[in-house]
Amino acid sequence: MKLLMVGAGSMSEALVRGWIDAGLSPETITMTNRSDRDRLDQLHNELGVRIVDEEDVNAYDIVVLAMQPDGVLPYVRSKTWTKPLLISVAAHIEPAELEAASGLPAVCAMPNTPVAFRDGMTGLWFGPETDESVRATATALFERVGRTAVTDAKTMSAFMAAAGCSPAFFYEIVGSMTPVLTDAGFDEATARQIVAQAMKGSAELLLHETRPTDALISDVAAPGGPTDRGVGVLRDRDLSDVMSAALRESAKEDVEQHQS
Numbered sequence: 001m002k003l004l005m006v007g008a009g010s011m012s013e014a015l016v017r018g019w020i021d022a023g024l025s026p027e028t029i030t031m032t033n034r035s036d037r038d039r040l041d042q043l044h045n046e047l048g049v050r051i052v053d054e055e056d057v058n059a060y061d062i063v064v065l066a067m068q069p070d071g072v073l074p075y076v077r078s079k080t081w082t083k084p085l086l087i088s089v090a091a092h093i094e095p096a097e098l099e100a101a102s103g104l105p106a107v108c109a110m111p112n113t114p115v116a117f118r119d120g121m122t123g124l125w126f127g128p129e130t131d132e133s134v135r136a137t138a139t140a141l142f143e144r145v146g147r148t149a150v151t152d153a154k155t156m157s158a159f160m161a162a163a164g165c166s167p168a169f170f171y172e173i174v175g176s177m178t179p180v181l182t183d184a185g186f187d188e189a190t191a192r193q194i195v196a197q198a199m200k201g202s203a204e205l206l207l208h209e210t211r212p213t214d215a216l217i218s219d220v221a222a223p224g225g226p227t228d229r230g231v232g233v234l235r236d237r238d239l240s241d242v243m244s245a246a247l248r249e250s251a252k253e254d255v256e257q258h259q260s
């Protein structure tokens with residue numbers, strides 16, 4: 001499988017790092033951008049990928065469009081497409097628009113940067129012209145670097161808020177917890193590691209569990225014990241309301257951007 005990344009920014013690099021870590025040969029991955037040759041040289045030297053200035057998009061099996069959203073459709077319209085599976089990772093682009101501009105089946109993917117560590121969460125919005133085989137190919141590609149969920153016009157905004165914006169929410173939570181550890185005597189780096197590892201382990205457990213979150217809380221919160229008292233503070237101060245309001249706000253902002 002030959003893969004072309006059009007755009008060599010942070011998202012493109014995160015995906016390529018994840019795919020190489022997952023076993024794709026760097027030789028099968030080609031990266032290009034618009035003007036920054038130094039950046040391409042750096043990626044070639046660090047990752048061993050191929051780089052090109054002028055790309056023949058039909059020489060690849062998959063072309064991933066990873067430039068800023070306003071550049072995607074002009075780029076697609078500027079080429080004649082005969083072969084590759086077209087995948088855009090740009091926000092606010094719809095697969096039907098790509099299909100109309102290219103004449104080929106297309107997929108809009110919404111990954112997040114943890115794909116670099118193969119721990120990503122990618123939303124996949126399949127175009128109306130995609131068949132089972134195209135869907136399976138796109139799904140397999142992104143499952144190499146994490147998990148996937150099928151999205152569409154209705155669910156994409158909530159997906160982007162939950163998978164794309166929530167890492168910032170988690171960092172905010174970590175930032176509010178670490179001072180308690182540094183006050184107790186840990187250095188900043190150790191404090192961050194303790195909280196982050198506790199979050200990571202809890203997330204791992206959640207991914208293997210089907211019981212409601214209240215049941216998982218009961219597992220660790222004996223009545224009147226320290227966990228139970230801490231959870232009580234979160235509930236008294238309505239953390240649930242705060243978190244859902246934040247997520248709704250991020251999802252709303254995305255809808256407004258999409259409409260503008």
Ligand SMILES: NC(=O)c1ccc[n+]([C@@H]2O[C@H](COP(=O)([O-])OP(=O)(O)OC[C@H]3O[C@@H](n4cnc5c(N)ncnc54)[C@H](OP(=O)(O)O)[C@@H]3O)[C@@H](O)[C@H]2O)c1
Nearest residue numbers: 007008009010011033034035036066067068069071090091
């Ligand atoms: N960053 C994220 O967390 C994230 C998450 C999900 C989705 N996305 C999506 O991923 C896309 C890229 O985001 P980013 O953060 O990686 O942006 P970025 O760091 O600004 O990188 C954009 C890249 O696209 C290249 N480019 C622009 N126009 C081009 C063209 N016409 N042909 C070839 N290359 C072109 C730029 O090259 P030059 O520097 O040479 O101009 C640059 O390498 C965006 O559409 C964004 O919505 C990002």
